Amino acid sequence: xxxxxxxAAVVRAFSLDGDFSNAERYxxxxxxxxxxxxxxxxxxxxRIILQRINTTIFxxxxxxxxxxxxxxxxxxxxxDREADDDRRVLRLIRTHGGVxxxxxxxxxxxxxYRFIADTHTNDTVTSPHQAFxxxxxxxxxxxxxxxxxxxxxxxxxxxxxxxxKRFTDFERAVKADAVERCATAGAEIAFALARSSxxxxxxxxxxPERVTHNDTKLNNVLLDDMTGxxxxxxxLDTVMPGLAAYDFGDMVRxxxxxxxxxxxxxxxxxxxxxxxxxxxxxxxxxxSAFFTTAERNSLIxxxxxxxxxxxxxxxxxxxxxxxxxxxxRPRQNLDRCRTQFxxxxxxxxxxxxxxxxxxxxx
Ligand code: ADP
Ligand code: GN1
Ligand code: MG
Numbered sequence: 001x002x003x004x005x006x007x008a009a010v011v012r013a014f015s016l017d018g019d020f021s022n023a024e025r026y027x028x029x030x031x032x033x034x035x036x037x038x039x040x041x042x043x044x045x046x047r048i049i050l051q052r053i054n055t056t057i058f059x060x061x062x063x064x065x066x067x068x069x070x071x072x073x074x075x076x077x078x079x080d081r082e083a084d085d086d087r088r089v090l091r092l093i094r095t096h097g098g099v100x101x102x103x104x105x106x107x108x109x110x111x112x113y114r115f116i117a118d119t120h121t122n123d124t125v126t127s128p129h130q131a132f133x134x135x136x137x138x139x140x141x142x143x144x145x146x147x148x149x150x151x152x153x154x155x156x157x158x159x160x161x162x163x164x165k166r167f168t169d170f171e172r173a174v175k176a177d178a179v180e181r182c183a184t185a186g187a188e189i190a191f192a193l194a195r196s197s198x199x200x201x202x203x204x205x206x207x208p209e210r211v212t213h214n215d216t217k218l219n220n221v222l223l224d225d226m227t228g229x230x231x232x233x234x235x236l237d238t239v240m241p242g243l244a245a246y247d248f249g250d251m252v253r254x255x256x257x258x259x260x261x262x263x264x265x266x267x268x269x270x271x272x273x274x275x276x277x278x279x280x281x282x283x284x285x286x287x288s289a290f291f292t293t294a295e296r297n298s299l300i301x302x303x304x305x306x307x308x309x310x311x312x313x314x315x316x317x318x319x320x321x322x323x324x325x326x327x328x329r330p331r332q333n334l335d336r337c338r339t340q341f342x343x344x345x346x347x348x349x350x351x352x353x354x355x356x357x358x359x360x361x362x
Contacts, residue, residue, distance in 0.1 A: 006104075011037055011050065013102040014093045014112045018046040028123055028219065029235065030325045031057055036115070047115035048093060052108050053101075057324070058237060061109040063154035065101045068092065068236045070153070071145065071211070078144050087116045087222075087231050119222035119231050124260055128278035129228055131255040134221040135279040137230025138213060138247055139286020145211040145239075146290045153211060153240045160214055160238060161246045163309045167192075167199035170312040179321040185334055188315055191341050198308045198344075201301050202245060206294040212242035216250040230282075244295050245302025248283055252303035253310060255279050257343055262335045269339050270346040277357050284361055300354050304347055311340030 008020040018039030026036040026049065033052040038045050053061045068090075075089045092100040093112040102110045125131050159165045174182060174189055182189060213220070213233060220235040254261070256275040259268040280299075288296070317324045318333035325333060347354070 007035060007037065007050065010102060010104055010110050011039070011112070013095050013110070015096050016046065016048070016093065017041045023050065027121070047117070049113045049115055051111055053111065055109055058156060060154065060156070061101065064156045064237050065111065067153045067156060067239055069100050070150065071148065071236060071239050074148050075144055085231070087119065090232065090234055090236065116222050116232055118225045120225055121219040121222060123219050125218055125255045125258055125275060128274055130223065131275045131278040132282035133223060133228055133230040134218050134255060135251050135282030136286045137221045137233050138216045138251060139283040141213060141233045142210060142244060142247060142287045143290055148211050156238055156240050160240070161242060161306070161309065163199045163305050164203065166309050166312055167196060170316040173316040173319040177319065179319070181319050185315060185318060188334070188337055188341060192312050192315060195308060198304055202243065202298065202305045207243050207245065207298050208292060208295065209241045210244055211239065212244060212247045214238035214240060214242050214246055216247045218254045243298065243302070244287065244291070245298040246306060248299045249302035249306025251279050251283060252276060252347070253307045253340070253343065259339060261339060262332050263339050264335050266338060266342045269342040271343055271350055273350060273353055276354060280357055280361065296358070299358060300351060304344060307340050307344045307347060311337050311344060314340060
């Protein structure tokens, strides 16, 4: 079957009114295969986002979908009281069988969301206003999920932000040197080994577990085309129990530096304090209502730990032969690692100023 025929067959499994007319690859995520699909419904165009879930990474896709269903149901219930805009929560489309996922004949897992119109995502930050809006959306997301009823969510990827374990995995990748790349990455390996204590910095047991997003990249928020407002938090696969500081850390990682995640020119990479202040203000506006003191005090450590963790994840993947993150050119994972380590150095240098900003805010 050709790609369009295969996609058309998948689309038919979902409970939609229109007929398949077109599908194109969409977005720049590193994990799933995402398609923008148009359907024709009596001359009217219906649009959806169709995704093939990466089951090498998400080994229990049904658990992931159960989490997403519970989280989006809860958000919708609460947001109906706060705002009159149905674009604010992802809406899963059910199959004819009444569930939120479809398994094709080859065992691929698919899901479909209503396309949220008049929004866009940005891979790199372009203004403090944008950083503020995206961070506020993630802060609100955490706040709205503080009272999620029912049992603990599934751990969609066990040990996802277990940084000490990530460090051990990195050490194992160095030892194995599976594709003989250690010699190419000597400086980066040394940088990481010198910071083994950073890997343990968040593990003190005093901060409460929350429902967190765990992948709070700038491009996981849909921004309104007209106003730039953070409209909807997307990419909910890793929503699971976690620490508020994980999410704050990944916001600092992706919203305080205008360079691309894989920028080869490291002179472009540093943490911009004005962007940091915007992230902090936005996040606190959304989330601070539920914070404990320990949680608030963990935020800047979270930024260091998550940037470090991401650096060693990219480095381990480079050393293992690029088996996890999608790449479009050789050495891309090494470039990604280098930007993270450069950003971490810049954060380390500005830590006092960051802490002062945090203390000054309510
Ligand atoms: P990945 O896990 O691969 O990053 P995402 O779920 O983030 O996949 O989706 C990839 C891109 O598709 C997003 O960055 C966004 O631009 C777009 N997207 C995803 N869901 C929607 C939606 N419901 N409406 C509009 N655009 C969406
Ligand atoms: C992946 O799916 P995407 O591209 O939003 C990764 C994140 C990393 C990120 C780095 C499930 O996110 O953990 O922080 O790439 N997602 C998973 O850009 O591993
Ligand atoms: Mg994404």
